Amino acid sequence: MCKICDSRFSPDESRFSSVKLRCPHCGNTLVPKKDRKHFIVHKCVNPKCPYYLHNLKKVDKADLAEDYGKNKYQLHYIYREFTMDFFSMDLNTLPKNASSLKFNKHNSHVMSLCLTLHVNLGLSLRKTSQALKDLYNISISHQQIANYCKTAAICIKPFVDQYPYEKNNVFTADETYIKIRGIKTYVWLIMNAATRSILGYQVSDNRGVGPCILAMRMAFHGLAKLPKNFKFIADGYSAYPLASMEFAKKFGKDFTFTVTQVIGLTNDDAVSTEHRPFKQMIERLNRTYKASYRHTNGFDNIDGANYDLALWVAYYNFLRPHKHAGYKVLNEVEMLQGVDNMPGKWQLLIFLGQQTILNIQKNGTAASERNCCQ
Known part of the structure; x- marks a missing residue:
């Protein structure tokens, strides 16, 4: 019933129920x-x-x-x-089709050796298999190593994504491409310029604004509002300003920011001159990732690309020594500091990931119970 004229109407059948988009400047229908x-x-x-x-x-x-x-x-x-709400997508959804951590022939130490050789040292799956045979007399197929990596990535990814990274007022972002069955696919990376930690990452089959929004959501995870004098530095690609507009429309002034675009390879303007060092940081990060990707000669499917990127981000943020950090890791985890070898650190990362998954499941169960009670 209408509150003004007391007449009854059906919202589904009313001709006034259709929403029309209008120009904010002249009022005409778009x-x-x-x-x-x-x-x-x-x-x-x-x-x-x-x-x-x-x-x-x-x-x-x-x-x-x-x-x-x-x-x-x-x-x-x-x-x-x-037409798709990228802010309602669950970033914590775990991939399927992983192998079990119950070992029949090998054990968790062999699995961590595979991760060390494949991720840390950048060996291909077949060379990892050969190295294990030559160094430790362990016979293991390259497919079994791939299964171990897939399972480890599924366990470790929630810990990497949920970790409370330090977030300063300058983020820098860029996208690069990889090949999946010979078809170009894109990898989005967002890093904190002060700490050099990777805050957001995404693999997508397109270069649209949707994957850019998902990567930004990962980077902004845990923030109630943006830091003071926040800067988001990227190249001249149009997806970044469009994504920033969507954040401002969704969350208001607390997440309203302007993308500083560094265009070209030379400093032809004052903006490029001032922010070129930040752009070079993310370009250097791209080259570091591509060096680990090159030995794969591309991936067989997008799941393989996701697993590989998740393991590499975990290695980059928590296990890799960095020169600008005094040859220390970027993010020190107390449980990992007492371990003197890399296979042991990988095993602890898997354990921390399992604990994070349990916490996510408990919180999800508690939230569903509260909804049922309401």
Whole structure:
């Protein structure tokens, strides 16, 4: 029943129930122009729109004289309506199809040796198998090593993602590409410029704004609001400003930030000159990751790429000594400090990951019980 006129109506059948997107500058209805994978592009086509007329004044006169010269510029108001809610996706979902940690032929020490040779030393699966045979007389197939790595990644990833990293006021991000069955796939990396820790990472089959949002969600995990004078530094790719707009729309002023874009390879402007060192940090991180990826000659599926990246991030953040940190690890875990060999550290990382999984399951069960009670 309407609260004003006391008339009854059906929201499903009412002609007033449909939502129309309108231009904030002139009020005209936006027209859908392009249907992309994760969003629909709406455009204001009103030729008298103040936004359009204001931008038209800035167009070069020579371009106006040409046929379709105005098409070189983005003059009309454009709105992207996302068809998928990337903020409701669960980042803690664990992959399936992992092997068990109950060993029949080998033991946990052999598994940690496989991780040390494959992840730390960058050996391929087949060379890892050969090294174990030559050094320790352990006969193990390369497929069994891949199964061990998959299981270890599933156990360790929740600990790496949930760890309370120190988060300063400068984040830098970039994307690089890898090959899966010969097809180009993208890896997104976000790091804290002060501590050099990797805060967000994602493997995606596209270079759209969706995977960028998921990587940013990982980087902002645990923050109630952004630090003071926060800077997010990236290249000139359009996905980063679009993702920042979605964060501002979703969470308000506490997560409103501007992406500082360092464009090109030379310092042609003041912004690039000031922020070039931060861009070089993430480019160096890309090269470090690609060095560990190169021996694989690509992956067979996206799950393999996810497992490999998760193990490498765990190694980079918790096990790898870094020169700028005085040849110490970036994030010191008290339980790992008393271990004097790398296989033992991998076993403890798996244990810490298992504890994190149990805590996530308990919290999820408690939350569902509270919802049932309510």
